[in-house]
Amino acid sequence: MTLSPRTALLSHWAKQPWLWSFFGALGVYGLVLVFARGHGAWNVLTTALAFSAFTVLVGIGQMFVITLGPGNIDLSLPATIGFASAVAMKVMDGADSRIVLGLAAAVGAGWAIGTLNYLLIRLLRIPPLIATLSSSFVIRSVGISYGRGLQIVPPPGFAYLTTARIGGISLLALLVLAFSAIAALLVKRTVYGRSVLAIGQNMRAARLAGIPVGRVRWLTYTLCGGLGGLCGAFLAGFTGGSSLDVGAEYLLTSIAVVVIGGTSVAGGMANVPGLWGGALMLFMTSTLLNASGLGVGARDLFTGLIIITVITLAGGMRQARQG
Amino acid sequence: MSLSQTGDRLPASGAARGRQRAPRGLAPILLPTFSLLIVLLAINYFNPRAISYFGFNLMLNLAVPVTLATMAQLCVITVNDLDLSIGAYVGFIACVAATLLASRPWVGAAIILGSVALYAALGALVYLRQLPSIVVTVGMSFVWLGLALLILPTPGGQAPGWLHALVSISPPFVPFPILAALVIAGVMHVVLMQTAFGTLLRGAGGNEAAMARAGWSMLRIKITAYALAGLFGSLAGMALVGVTTSADANMANNYTLLAVAGAILGGAEFTGGRISPIGAVIGALTLQLAAVALNFFRLPDLLPGFRIPSEWQVGAQGLILILILAVRAVISRSEP
């Protein structure tokens, strides 16, 4: 109360955990520019935005799941992305007229996988980690037999849409930005968002506060699956065809951006803007390591070290604030 | 007077209940044992010759490293954490064992010891900064994989002869993998469930605050648990390369899943330090046999166009896990 407005503002900003992820991204961006001697600054940024769009899209879903509380995590995302990309391409069948249908099918497939995950968790009382892991293998197997011999290219219109740029900025990035805004509203201002946060803090208390815990969890897993499905379809358009392994890297990155972005892994606290900071930072990092010409081993090593460093720093911040 | 009599009799009914519940100590092991038996019966039905000394040696040739990795995971689960890097770590140790340990034994041994120390440091980091173990170990899996690729960029290497000889021992009557599993189960049961030391580890999983209040250092407990995990992970990596004789950085990636699955299948809960080492060993063996059994079922013939057999193997392990957990859910639901 005795704080001056300026320090109050400062302490308000210092409490925004997502800020650090943007600082990190900015720092690595600076290093990239140093490496490139200042060339292609705009190009690197727009490319980063374009690629981050996919990461953020799945990151939103993973964030809601992780916010449900300890043990909640969707490990089936890569399988979902791969499967949905195959579904989208098959339904679109190379025809521009079927783009919407294909997108709906991909989201529907993701939604169904989310439902399956939730049913496993609920009916078999399996920890989400085991449930989503087990289901991911089933999905993979289904995906393999479904996508057998699939070499369908995306409809030209869809390929165009997923790679189009407006003023240099990818259309998809703008779309995902809009999605992020909706997700942020969902967290802060809706009954659903509050319910997710409450469940993440104390499931039993949430139930006794009258929150329909089962329905909220189900919705959350289907939300995550649906966004994964959408991401799969977009990736198929972006990369020019579906592939089962297209989602492989999104398991780690979806978890990493959620954590780097300041969402609590213990649940009950979500942060949407941080997803962008985390995604940009990860992309900049791999750009930097590519530019420096190190081998695959060194790149993996550095990526791992950076994740641990970031999480150590972020965890430290959180601790300092609580203390 | 009547009051005090009542008081004595009321709790007495509780004592009776306590006695009834006592045999439940065995319950966590019953289901894994039962599932192991079913898998064995299935194997016996499809291929009776497999149930023999040599059959088990063949079917379980990778059981020792998997079981050791499961034990590593169990140590971390005991203190309420989860290690998603154990597969990458086992792969890394295998690469070290197939290169440096063979060519320059002292350097190799020092690296392995250093890695165990790094694991211990990880425990300290996770505790001191109160970090989520899942994310830290996801990061570490990249570190181990990167290091493995630096040591052994392409698959190859040669395991030290003594390591290969060690895992190829043929004891009389009991196949080596089964003997090893029995020893591992026995040792871990005594260490974690029977000793005063193991009680501390489990207590840390049960109620961290209470342990701190009783004057124990949670830091030391976490370090110990992670160091044990590193130790068992190292043993797993060496056992693995002893069996396969050459290494590959990615060779043990699926051990992360198998280790978690084995521990859970064996009756461990994710939180609260409720574990069963014997159950976990049985769980690891069950998963191993189930994957092998799939070959006997001649699934490839049933599913024409089947392309990646290993995918179906892991998928089948996932299904078995779901199945067992379903049975567990049904059992716990039917209990009053």
Add this chain to the structure above:
Amino acid sequence: MDREIVRLESVAKSFGVVQALAGVDLSLISGEAIGLVGHNGAGKSTLMNVLSGTMAPSSGRITVQGAAPANYSVGVAKSLGIRCVFQELSLCPNLTVAENTRITHPKLRGFGWRRRAASLIQAKLDEIFPGHGISPHIPVFELSIGRRQMVEIARAFTVTDAPLHLVILDEPTSSLDQHSSEQLLNFTRRFVASGGSTVMISHILGEILNYSDHIVVMRDGKVVKNGPADAFDRSKLIVAMGGSAEAHTAPAQAGHVTTIDAKLRVESRPKARAGGLELRARAGEIIGLAGLAGQGQSEMLVDLFGAATHATLRHKVDGTAAFVAGDRQTDGVFPLWSIAENITICSLGQLRKGLFISPLRAEALAQSWRQRIGIRTPDLQNNILSLSGGNQQKALFARALGSNAAIILMDDPMRGVDISTKLEVYAIIREEAARGRTFIWYTTEMDELEYCDRVYIFRSGQIVSQLERHELSEARLIHSSFQEVA
């Protein structure tokens, strides 16, 4: 002064701006039972934490048996014979009773430690709670909360290598039924007679008055009264704690009138066992659930809460329900949220404007209940954990009462709440009942049952007796609670 065990000199402790202890001087001598009373937030628990070494004081001096240990910690306190039974239990639920004993006794190791630990704790349980019926080899998670408390207490009184001079008991009887409470209190008298000392914190003033030699009253982080027990009586204690004596008279004799034709809201039987009486509650009634602790009262409340959202055959519940948890940490509080967010969580539906929650309406709801129920905080946007226990409980009441629920289910919500908070909440409950709300109230305190229009007594999961307000007496209550075997 060779009988002195511990001396505290101007011990202070602050958490940020909150001064929990503002200079406490206290001397504890052997062979004395001390009763420590005070409101929530008076600093009792902090004082006990400092004394037992779990918290370091910000300033001041602690002298144990004449010497001032340099780094006073749990280990040092233990080695000097000071133990503490904390209010929230310190047992590891996954370990057996014997294994939990080992946790506090480092000496129990080596070959045969399990057997030694088991016989040690068994003997102490037998000594304190004869007929306890707890096997030392049962995992703690299988024990009821009352039995866990017994284990915790017995464990504190066991001796291996470290001496035992002083045991601090923080609300030890809060989870025990009356019989076990008496066993414990009688044991502490024996312990004190043999030269030990106890410090007992309790909100049950009868226990303090009857079982202490010496009473210490705390208020606002200081010791305000300190004297022999026979110098106090109930009203003097209340005055010393800062409550007004006249405020704590028994509730108004004339209960509010409930018309018999008021709407029937609840009609139900507990589900644990068939048979027994049926619970009925009408609009405007306050219904008490009584009996020994853990006889199915809480389970019934949770069932009724579920029945209010999903129709079941067993329970007829007509109207929406809200739940006031007794166990704040596990059933009530959302620790990451502000006070306002904790209050409004049950009312989000009515705070919506279109798709979104209106921050203005939410703020207004929280503010109005802060005024009405008197939550003491500078800002409702502060974290819920910045409140003292009693004020957290008030926030939980505000959450339930602020919703539009017609039925309020209360699960022994006044556990460990100070008297003035209780009186404020009782008044609000009566007001709200007069407006037509139905309260179903499980309580372990006789005083609270006097606020009820009707009391159902539970035993082994059944309702065995029903007492109207005018029939209620402690004797009848005890009679019904124990009847079966009498």
